[in-house]
Amino acid sequence: MSDNEYIPKSKFGKWFNDRLPLLSLASHLTDYPTPKNLNYWWTFGGILTFCLITQIVTGITLAMHYIAHADMAFESVEHIMRDVNYGWLIRYIHANGASMFFLAVYIHIFRSLFYGSYKSPREIIWIIGIMIYLLMMAAAFMGYVLPWGQMSFWGATVITNLFSAIPLVGEGIVNWLWGGYSVDNPTLTRFFTLHYLIPFLILGLVVLHIWALHVPGNNNPIGIDIKKPSKDTVPFHPYIVIKDAFALLMFMIVFAFFVFYAPNILGHADNYIEANPMVTPAHIVPEWYLLPFYAILRSVPDKLLGVIAMLSAILILAALPWLDTSKIRSAVFRPLYKQFYWILVADVLILGYMGAMPAEGLYLLIGRVATAYYFLHFLVILPVLGFKEKTIPVPLSITEPILGGSSNLALAKNKESLDK
Amino acid sequence: MKNFIKLLSIITIVFITTVQSNSAEKIDYLKTDWSFKGLFGKFDRGSLQRGYQVYTEVCSSCHSMKYVSYRNLGEKGGPEFSDAAVKAIAASFEVKDGPNADGEMFMRPGKLSDKLVMPYENEKAAQAANGGAYPPDMSVLVKARGGGVDYIYSLLQGYEDAPSGMILDEGVHYNKYMYGNKIKMSAPLSEGIVEYGDGTEATVEQMSKDVTTFLMWAAEPHLESRHQMGLKAIIYLIILTILVYFSMKKIWSRVETEV
Numbered sequence: 001m002s003d004n005e006y007i008p009k010s011k012f013g014k015w016f017n018d019r020l021p022l023l024s025l026a027s028h029l030t031d032y033p034t035p036k037n038l039n040y041w042w043t044f045g046g047i048l049t050f051c052l053i054t055q056i057v058t059g060i061t062l063a064m065h066y067i068a069h070a071d072m073a074f075e076s077v078e079h080i081m082r083d084v085n086y087g088w089l090i091r092y093i094h095a096n097g098a099s100m101f102f103l104a105v106y107i108h109i110f111r112s113l114f115y116g117s118y119k120s121p122r123e124i125i126w127i128i129g130i131m132i133y134l135l136m137m138a139a140a141f142m143g144y145v146l147p148w149g150q151m152s153f154w155g156a157t158v159i160t161n162l163f164s165a166i167p168l169v170g171e172g173i174v175n176w177l178w179g180g181y182s183v184d185n186p187t188l189t190r191f192f193t194l195h196y197l198i199p200f201l202i203l204g205l206v207v208l209h210i211w212a213l214h215v216p217g218n219n220n221p222i223g224i225d226i227k228k229p230s231k232d233t234v235p236f237h238p239y240i241v242i243k244d245a246f247a248l249l250m251f252m253i254v255f256a257f258f259v260f261y262a263p264n265i266l267g268h269a270d271n272y273i274e275a276n277p278m279v280t281p282a283h284i285v286p287e288w289y290l291l292p293f294y295a296i297l298r299s300v301p302d303k304l305l306g307v308i309a310m311l312s313a314i315l316i317l318a319a320l321p322w323l324d325t326s327k328i329r330s331a332v333f334r335p336l337y338k339q340f341y342w343i344l345v346a347d348v349l350i351l352g353y354m355g356a357m358p359a360e361g362l363y364l365l366i367g368r369v370a371t372a373y374y375f376l377h378f379l380v381i382l383p384v385l386g387f388k389e390k391t392i393p394v395p396l397s398i399t400e401p402i403l404g405g406s407s408n409l410a411l412a413k414n415k416e417s418l419d420k
Numbered sequence: 421m422k423n424f425i426k427l428l429s430i431i432t433i434v435f436i437t438t439v440q441s442n443s444a445e446k447i448d449y450l451k452t453d454w455s456f457k458g459l460f461g462k463f464d465r466g467s468l469q470r471g472y473q474v475y476t477e478v479c480s481s482c483h484s485m486k487y488v489s490y491r492n493l494g495e496k497g498g499p500e501f502s503d504a505a506v507k508a509i510a511a512s513f514e515v516k517d518g519p520n521a522d523g524e525m526f527m528r529p530g531k532l533s534d535k536l537v538m539p540y541e542n543e544k545a546a547q548a549a550n551g552g553a554y555p556p557d558m559s560v561l562v563k564a565r566g567g568g569v570d571y572i573y574s575l576l577q578g579y580e581d582a583p584s585g586m587i588l589d590e591g592v593h594y595n596k597y598m599y600g601n602k603i604k605m606s607a608p609l610s611e612g613i614v615e616y617g618d619g620t621e622a623t624v625e626q627m628s629k630d631v632t633t634f635l636m637w638a639a640e641p642h643l644e645s646r647h648q649m650g651l652k653a654i655i656y657l658i659i660l661t662i663l664v665y666f667s668m669k670k671i672w673s674r675v676e677t678e679v
Contacts (some may be wrong), residue, residue, distance in 0.1 A: 038673055078487045078559065081642075088642045089649070198478025234675055242668045249661040256657060261459065264563055272564035272639075273556075282599075
């Protein structure tokens with residue numbers, strides 16, 4: 001990993017470290033040279049780790065009181081809310097924690113898109129990240145089914161039914177997923193076990209994600225390769241640790257606001273009605289974080305093609321390092337890309353809004369245009385932009401523009417070449 | 421830093437407005453001051469106790485409340501009836517228990533640990549007695565309706581004559597706030613249907629407010645401790661954030677980069 005050879009001071013430490021280099025690892029993590037110009041958008045990695053741990057700890061506690069049975073799940077959730085000591089707190093942290101997790105992950109992903117963090121040599125970090133994101137969606141979807149409310153039941157029915165679009169074997173796959181001929185108790189119990197399993201898979205992938213990050217080191221706002229360690233870097237501890245802690249605390253204030261003062265605002269009222277296979281809710285809507293993909297699904301008139309479009313919308317991200325042909329990482333030096341980036345942000349927000357609206361009339365039309373644009377951005381605009389765009393000259397190091405006292409980066413670069 | 425906060429607050433605002441627009445239909449519900457809203461929100465004890473009376477004397481003839489126990493009525497943050505009063509309330513209901521040593525089911529007076537007695541044996545019996553419509557359980561009713569307390573409060577006062585041209589089947593009533601305007605429940609409240617012990621005048625408006633407050637408590641029995649803990653948690657977090665902010669400034673002052 002890092003090039004420094006760490007030698008423990010104590011005899012025991014040395015003995016232990018020779019057998020299992022945990023102390024070397026700890027030393028690597030504290031000394032890890034980090035670009036000193038990382039802005040607050042870089043703090044969401046730490047925030048996401050916090051979210052994952054919070055979900056796992058509250059989730060395990062909830063599982064001690066929850067009963068995964070179609071006749072008892074809803075009641076056991078009410079038992080948690082009423083009779084378990086601080087059960088309401090644990091459940092509201094867990095339920096809102098899922099939303100906070102997605103809020104953070106979307107910021108994290110869009111940060112990566114802005115600063116080109118997915119580009120060489122960080123493709124593997126990015127692809128592992130996409131895998132984590134996919135697993136997060138699976139875990140969140142199954143978790144939403146567990147309270148066995150109306151939205152749980154009908155959401156599960158709609159989403160599992162998507163598999164029936166697969167030609168020939170579709171119906172068989174759906175029955176296999178359900179463990180029967182409709183969403184019922186076998187579906188609930190398997191969703192529960194998978195919901196318990198997936199977070200640990202995510203945890204494993206997070207370790208790989210961070211490991212892969214520590215090979216090339218962090219990208220940074222100006223997106224240049226830097227020498228490590230150098231004037232451009234600071235050790236992870238205490239500099240980044242304290243900055244991450246500060247950002248995390250601000251995030252926790254928002255989190256606490258939702259948990260204590262608006263714990264149900266992000267959920268759907270119908271999920272406080274016990275699941276009833278005989279009554280279909282007026283609108284079946286997924287949780288907010290899945291809405292953009294729901295809009296893409298519905299904007300295609302054909303079921304199979306709709307499912308393919310929805311899956312492609314996510315999987316296309318994995319190919320992003322090769323779709324984006326520009327060698328320049330940071331949008332700071334890509335004036336055109338910067339504009340298209342913000343259009344994409346708006347596009348995804350519009351898709352999210354359309355996903356929440358009934359699929360008819362103007363909503364459907366706007367949803368279709370936004371879907372088309374989403375794919376256009378990745379499949380046409382990004383590849384072409386890399387060849388056509390006139391980029392701004394990139395500075396050679398982080399310290400240059402700062403020490404030079406000039407915010408004009410092009411000037412800083414000229415100065416550098418003059419010095420040579 | 422400034423840009424970051426600016427952007428973050430924009431995201432939060434967009435986020436919240438999007439989420440709120442999710443609750444599809446926008447209806448102007450009747451408004452009233454709910455004492456339990458806001459950072460310091462607490463239940464009005466008198467209103468909870470009156471609300472319980474309205475529930476027991478009116479609603480509970482059709483609507484169950486199966487997740488609430490009699491003991492809850494005396495717990496902190498709820499109607500807070502005295503121990504003796506709660507015991508008397510519980511004992512005034514007959515609860516089916518058993519089987520006893522002879523294998524027979526038997527009736528006994530209610531105990532604190534019993535759930536509120538349900539008006540019907542089961543959902544089918546409830547439907548049969550109410551023209552096919554199941555009167556929903558009221559334990560979490562407030563949280564199970566889009567408009568929450570405002571919706572319930574309005575619905576109770578929303579009974580009107582059907583507009584001309586609208587034909588209502590037998591046993592169906594017109595309600596301004598009901599989804600589709602047709603409701604099987606007849607207007608449950610009328611002036612003076614209950615007699616309040618504390619001398620409050622039992623107007624329809626007053627009873628609607630009291631019973632809705634009671635339903636809010638039934639759905640969120642820990643609302644008061646949630647608000648109290650939330651205030652402490654957020655104050656604690658803000659102080660800690662400020663301390664960490666200055667520590668960060670101090671630490672980063674060693675390198676010439678703006679944090």
